[in-house]
Amino acid sequence: MFSKEAVAASAVLSSSSSSSATMTSPAETNDLLSQFGQFLLLLHGHILPRFLLAYFLVYSIFILIKYRHTSIAATPRSDLPGPKGYPLIGNTIEMAHRPVGSTHQRQMGFHKKYGKVFSLTVLGLGRVIHVRDPQVVEHILKVNFWAYEKGGYFRETLRPIFGNGIFSADGQHWRWQRKAASKIFNVNWYRSYTSTIFRQESQLVINYFNRITDMSLTSLTKSSVTNAPESTAATVSLVDIYVPISPVTPPREDRVLLDTASKVIDLQNIFYLFTLDSFGRIGFGESFGCLIDPEKEVPFAGAFDRLTANLSLRFNWPFWRLTDWWTGNDKQVAADTKTVYDFAYKVIHRRRALEEKSGVEGGGVVHELREGEGGEIGKTGVKKPGVLSGSGKDLMQLFMEATDDKGERLTDDGLKDTLINFLLAGRDTTAQGLSWMFYLLHRSQTRKEVLTKLRDEIDTVLQGGFPTYETALAQKYTKACFFETLRLYPSVPQNIRCVLEDDTLPGGVKVYKGEKITWGIWGMGRDTDIWGPDAEEFRPERWLEGDKFPSTKFVSFHLGPRTCLGQQFAYIQAITVTSMLLQKFEFELVDPDNEPVYGTSLTLPMANGLPVRVSRRRDNSFHREE
Numbered sequence: 001m002f003s004k005e006a007v008a009a010s011a012v013l014s015s016s017s018s019s020s021a022t023m024t025s026p027a028e029t030n031d032l033l034s035q036f037g038q039f040l041l042l043l044h045g046h047i048l049p050r051f052l053l054a055y056f057l058v059y060s061i062f063i064l065i066k067y068r069h070t071s072i073a074a075t076p077r078s079d080l081p082g083p084k085g086y087p088l089i090g091n092t093i094e095m096a097h098r099p100v101g102s103t104h105q106r107q108m109g110f111h112k113k114y115g116k117v118f119s120l121t122v123l124g125l126g127r128v129i130h131v132r133d134p135q136v137v138e139h140i141l142k143v144n145f146w147a148y149e150k151g152g153y154f155r156e157t158l159r160p161i162f163g164n165g166i167f168s169a170d171g172q173h174w175r176w177q178r179k180a181a182s183k184i185f186n187v188n189w190y191r192s193y194t195s196t197i198f199r200q201e202s203q204l205v206i207n208y209f210n211r212i213t214d215m216s217l218t219s220l221t222k223s224s225v226t227n228a229p230e231s232t233a234a235t236v237s238l239v240d241i242y243v244p245i246s247p248v249t250p251p252r253e254d255r256v257l258l259d260t261a262s263k264v265i266d267l268q269n270i271f272y273l274f275t276l277d278s279f280g281r282i283g284f285g286e287s288f289g290c291l292i293d294p295e296k297e298v299p300f301a302g303a304f305d306r307l308t309a310n311l312s313l314r315f316n317w318p319f320w321r322l323t324d325w326w327t328g329n330d331k332q333v334a335a336d337t338k339t340v341y342d343f344a345y346k347v348i349h350r351r352r353a354l355e356e357k358s359g360v361e362g363g364g365v366v367h368e369l370r371e372g373e374g375g376e377i378g379k380t381g382v383k384k385p386g387v388l389s390g391s392g393k394d395l396m397q398l399f400m401e402a403t404d405d406k407g408e409r410l411t412d413d414g415l416k417d418t419l420i421n422f423l424l425a426g427r428d429t430t431a432q433g434l435s436w437m438f439y440l441l442h443r444s445q446t447r448k449e450v451l452t453k454l455r456d457e458i459d460t461v462l463q464g465g466f467p468t469y470e471t472a473l474a475q476k477y478t479k480a481c482f483f484e485t486l487r488l489y490p491s492v493p494q495n496i497r498c499v500l501e502d503d504t505l506p507g508g509v510k511v512y513k514g515e516k517i518t519w520g521i522w523g524m525g526r527d528t529d530i531w532g533p534d535a536e537e538f539r540p541e542r543w544l545e546g547d548k549f550p551s552t553k554f555v556s557f558h559l560g561p562r563t564c565l566g567q568q569f570a571y572i573q574a575i576t577v578t579s580m581l582l583q584k585f586e587f588e589l590v591d592p593d594n595e596p597v598y599g600t601s602l603t604l605p606m607a608n609g610l611p612v613r614v615s616r617r618r619d620n621s622f623h624r625e626e
């Protein structure tokens, strides 16, 4: 049973003890010393590790018992119900488990079992309290806003994309950004600038669909736009703006035209291209050129998509450092971050050069957007085809002009973060909302009359004309369809805050500093306690009856001081493109009976896009000249 070393050690011990009783010579002393040295070596080489091993085992057993249902270093909340977790990792795996949609369903199941508040533990996050009550969510986001923050975990995990921008900022830094941005997102800007761009970009989608459906209507031909010179002038006209950032590009990996013969396109992909191009022009006056040829890949868009998908995986997976290193994903993230940053800095440096030349902040860029001449306003207040125009400053110009309380301006780094934060905020969210709306409008379970009512409203308000800021406000049913979509498929399906100081929630549950508190927007939108027995039904009428917006039970655009800055922007954009597409085309889902699978993201994409057949609208009594 004993190893050779242990026997030798005991021999050393016994020989040293027997010789200790007699006098020793120096030679014997040396011998004794060397034997003692050997003994220590053996102790170190054998017994000590055993001692350490034993200590380690006892400690591990203690840790295993202590954290038998929770993640390591998290103390469970004995006063709150919740699912038991696995030893040392708590509920980490089940909360990160794929497919993504199942996370929302699982959370909904836990609420059914444990009630409106439950707690669990997750590695990296510690104790996480899940809440489901609109009053509690309102308390966190509005009533006691200052007791909660985004916190370090959020900031560090998502740093490559958000940097110090508005999305991850807390405290004073957030306050400044919010104040500056609030001044920019106003009615005048929507009316004269963003609405015009939405219309023009929607027209490019129509041009593409016309090409697909073999119609030859193209008000902006491909050649007229790809040959346009790159714009650096202070005043930029429409044709100047349509500059593809990378004119020679490979075909897209994620294809838009899925089947040429039966005219099947991925509508979600089209909406991504539409919101990206729109944002390029609104953000810094240059289109990414995606809609000029939707079949060509735009490297920036590819890098941006991969980056957001990879970072969202990190957010849900505490072992990401290890797995990213193992799979080499960290290199991909670094390369994509560089592509995105390089692009942002290129835009900023161009503006700085213009600023220097003109002596005006940001270069004083104002975009003149022309869409044709000589029209008139119709009886309904709607502008007739071919008469629209607008002008305005882009986001970059407006942020370069903005100053903080001390009169200081944003640095290049600050501008880069701002650009990327707004791009992220404004691109995927609206594109996904639009995709889910087209899915809901055309799936087999939805009453046919919903689409009929929507078309009727579009035809009545627009009378065959183009949508404007004013018509978008008049289209109440269209807006209701969009909000109803976001209730069932919120673009931000889950949110989280860090508790900054101990607090008591409505209903009496205490939360403590350092805890995380989360609410599932996806689940709240389907909760029958909140929305009534028909909660799961797509029924836009509810927004025109009792459920008026804003309502504290609708949290898809958030609430309180950090409420979404772009909500009006988003629904005007959505109403514009929806109206222009439904004026001209009919859509048929390739799979009308099944819900699309959810993709991996911080937002709520469809994993496999939205394949639809597109054809020219047959019952159109209004014909719009183009």
Ligand code: HEM
Pocket: 166, 167, 178, 181, 422, 425, 426, 427, 429, 430, 433, 486, 490, 491, 492, 495, 496, 555, 556, 557, 558, 561, 562, 563, 564, 565, 566, 567, 569, 570
């Ligand atoms: C369907 C479309 C959209 C939805 C559902 C949506 C939803 C949200 C949500 C839930 C938040 C809160 C995030 C948080 O603090 O945790 C938010 C914040 C924000 N959104 Fe949106 N958003 C949409 C479109 C847009 C657009 C188009 C823009 C701008 C162009 C925008 C700009 C912002 C900004 C700047 C914030 C940060 C506000 C702050 O922290 O003070 N959003 N949005």
